[in-house]
Amino acid sequence: MDSVTLTDVTYTYPGSEGPVLRDINLSIRAGEFCSIIGPNGAGKTTLCAAIRGFVPKFYKGDFEGTVRIKGEDIADASIGEIARDVGFVFQNPFTQMSGITASVYDELAFGLRNLGVPPAQIRERVEGMLELAGITAFRDRDPFQLSGGQQQRVALAAMLIMEQDVIVIDEPTSQLDPQSTDDVFALIEAAQKQGRTIVLVEHKMGHVARYSDRVVLMGEGRIQAIGTPADVFTDPAAASHGITLPESIELAQRLAGHGVTVPGSPLTVPALIGALSGGSHHVAD
Amino acid sequence: MSASAVSPARTSRGSYSDPRESPATEVLRTGNGVRDLNPATQLSLAGGLALTAVLFGPLCMVIVVTICLVLSALAGRARPFLTLFTRTILILGIAIVALQTFFVPGTTELFSWWLFTATAEGLAAGIQIASRVLGVGASVILLIQILNLDRLVLDMEQRGMSPRATYVITATVNIIPQMRKQMGVIMDAQKSRGVETDSNLWVRTQAFVPTIGPLILNSIMGVEEKALTLESRGFSATGTRTSLRYVEDRPRDKRLRVLIVCALVAIIGVRIVLWIL
Ligand SMILES: Nc1ncnc2c1ncn2[C@@H]1O[C@H](COP(=O)(O)OP(=O)(O)OP(=O)(O)O)[C@@H](O)[C@H]1O
Ligand SMILES: [Mg+2]
Secondary structure (H helix, E strand, O other): OEEEEEEEEEEEOOOOOOOOEEEEEEEEEOOOEEEEEOOOOOOHHHHHHHHHOHHHHOOOOEEEEEEEEOOEEHHHOOHHHHOOOEEEEOOOHHHHOOOOOOOHHHHHHHHHHHOOOOHHHHHHHHHHHHHHOOOHHHOOOOHHHOOHHHHHHHHHHHHHOOOOOEEEEEOOOOOOOHHHHHHHHHHHHHHHHOOOEEEEEOOOHHHHHHHOOEEEEEEOOEEEEEEOHHHHHHOHHHHHOOOOOOHHHHHHHHHHHOOEEOOOOOOOHHHHHHHHHHHHOEEOO | OOHHHHOOEEOOOOOEEOOOOOOOOEEOOOOOOOOOOOHHHHHHHHHHHHHHHHHHOHHHHHHHHHHHHHHHHHOOOHHHHHHHHHHHHHHHHHHHHHHHHHHOOOOOEEEEEOOEEEEHHHHHHHHHHHHHHHHHHHHHHHHHHHOOHHHHHHHHHHOOOOHHHHHHHHHHHHHHHHHHHHHHHHHHHHHHOOOOOOOOHHHHHHHHHHHHHHHHHHHHHHHHHHHHHHHHOOOOOOOOOOOOEEOOOOHHHHHHHHHHHHHHHHHHHHHHHHHHO
């Protein structure tokens, strides 16, 4: 079943010159890990906002087409109602804190309290999420006293704890070091394993290649390429839109230039090494 | 789990049991009798003291200030009370007396110094005003010592105030430290672009100016996203909300408030009688 469906979506922000999204048609299956990539200003964030209903309900502007979540057109639902099905984390973690809680613990509990979840259950879920997100160490810290990277993890955890079916995350690792980036991807993958649908905007192509079921390449408001990571990263559109290819694919392409053909499109460096040392490579004379 | 464990009946000083006190709900309590009074009780206490001081002026000021000091001491806050009181209200009071004594015209000359003449009328007027300022000031400082903002907001929520209203209060109180932190981030960004933010006051002031723009811009843009974030966390949900914390309003709080109201009625009565006589 399709979890998120966009049909002929074209959108112009109020006051902006041309459409920021043009003729977007996209279906994301339930439980799919779908990454959106593309250069700055391509419309990635706007696409996310359209799935969450912020576009056009909050940002107004000219909107054409339909967005369906689990088959339901969201045109008539309020932003609050859509929140029950779609979780959303913004690019800037600073604005993701409720602003009224004195500790990370309370920050995670805030959403569940609003929904009237019984106290004992809230405590259980908060403890579980602190553990899962690896933020137990700063459970009693003021969310505003955390570093940008720590805040990003808290923001993500505070959203994941709401347990929506669709999770839209805009560049969750922009301020994270490599270790924390890995941790965050593990966290998102864990959510996917629970059957939730992931829509992720990300610039770290190595991680996109490794975790995604499908990759959407955006450019100038249009979908330029869509498919498996292997398809999209080997598509000429990727290079022409300034995408830094994952190391493994970059290496495979360079090797091809030197006459070494690597079978398939290995998405990680270990996979590339495996493909090469498997003896299945062909060296042209 | 037995039912008694879910809602424990307390038998300490006026037995009561509260259904809201589930094992997962934490009662905000410090262990100090004065600070653990219900915020409404604390507010009426301070309000009553301030009103008494205003109504009676010099007559009651010493009593009001003494009560405030004693209550602060009971709350374990005598020292901060005295520090704050002497550094602000006491100085203000002395200044008022001095100014009034020298500047209110009068016929009874007490003494004269350089261009100024102290009058008895001025001194009397100064004492009238200053005693009220001291009484109200002491009550406010007492409140600062014993009232906890978290407990106050929680109590207002428990009394049925809308979450939006309590959000505005809490967010407003928190905004200064948040802005300060954000300013640090902007300052860092500008330092990395070569704007000097470390050296002397004048240089820092110059460096401060360019941070104001981004700070205001950030807060405006932040407001939009924050509104959407709250929305995503179910803030606009209409059902009952869960509290993980709880502020007690014990029978003795209620009795104390009744007592305060009665005392105030009596005090106002006395005042009126004194006016008429
Ligand atoms: N609130 C807004 N009002 C008007 N125009 C906007 C608004 N937000 C974004 N835009 C414009 O829409 C276009 C797409 O922006 P969007 O934020 O979706 O890009 P993006 O792909 O997320 O870029 P980045 O990688 O920098 O995050 C840009 O040209 C941008 O200037
Ligand atoms: Mg973006």
